[in-house]
Amino acid sequence: GQNIDQPTEMTATEGAIVQINCTYQTSGFNGLFWYQQHAGEAPTFLSYNVLDGLEEKGRFSSFLSRSKGYSYLLLKELQMKDSASYLCAVFYGGATNKLIFGTGTLLAVQP
Amino acid sequence: NAGVTQTPKFRILKIGQSMTLQCTQDMNHNYMYWYRQDPGMGLKLIYYSVGAGITDKGEVPNGYNVSRSTTEDFPLRLELAAPSQTSVYFCASSYVLPSEWGDTSNQPQHFGDGTRLSIL
Numbered sequence: 001g002q003n004i005d006q007p008t009e010m011t012a013t014e015g016a017i018v019q020i021n022c023t024y025q026t027s028g029f030n031g032l033f034w035y036q037q038h039a040g041e042a043p044t045f046l047s048y049n050v051l052d053g054l055e056e057k058g059r060f061s062s063f064l065s066r067s068k069g070y071s072y073l074l075l076k077e078l079q080m081k082d083s084a085s086y087l088c089a090v091f092y093g094g095a096t097n098k099l100i101f102g103t104g105t106l107l108a109v110q111p
Numbered sequence: 112n113a114g115v116t117q118t119p120k121f122r123i124l125k126i127g128q129s130m131t132l133q134c135t136q137d138m139n140h141n142y143m144y145w146y147r148q149d150p151g152m153g154l155k156l157i158y159y160s161v162g163a164g165i166t167d168k169g170e171v172p173n174g175y176n177v178s179r180s181t182t183e184d185f186p187l188r189l190e191l192a193a194p195s196q197t198s199v200y201f202c203a204s205s206y207v208l209p210s211e212w213g214d215t216s217n218q219p220q221h222f223g224d225g226t227r228l229s230i231l
Binding site for chain 2: 041042044045100103104
């Protein structure tokens with residue numbers, strides 16, 4: 001199976017930087033996604049890593065290391081609206097286009 | 112475009128009742144998915160479809176059935192509702208163009224707003 005693990009909860013301060021980790025025990029996947037999900041809403045796409053390394057998009061960056069089975073999402077200049085759950089998901093393309101999600105990390109941004 | 116539309120938004124069922132959760136998309140996407148999300152957890156894939164007439168099991172298919180008679184519609188059926196099926200159900204669709212997925216304006220999987228189902 002695919003074990004995809006994330007910390008359950010994290011707390012950070014407005015204006016700070018926070019790193020949310022995701023570890024997995026699987027192989028043969030096409031890439032890794034990060035989604036943001038506010039309470040009571042559907043997930044929304046944040047980033048997609050195919051190759052090892054860092055992908056930067058504004059305040060959000062995502063990193064992937066396939067050899068280490070590890071990814072992280074980096075959020076800079078935190079804002080109160082960043083309080084949400086962050087889900088990493090391993091993507092299996094080819095004939096299925098399946099996403100297998102991790103358990104999610106609930107981030108609380110405090111003033 | 113409406114995107115992915117799920118109905119109903121909320122529903123309460125009694126144990127043993129059956130119901131169908133509706134999902135339709137107007138983006139002509141080949142791929143459609145059903146997920147469930149329990150409180151404080153990630154999404155679990157129930158069933159998915161790679162095109163009309165083709166369906167396959169995901170991680171947690173037991174207790175559910177699906178059909179895909181058209182490209183647009185992908186209903187999820189609960190035959191004998193059980194308390195363990197109390198959850199939020201999300202339908203999603205996607206189009207196969209991996210080269211486009213780096214663009215945040217073109218999400219890899221478009222999600223519906225969810226159906227909140229309680230079984231008592």
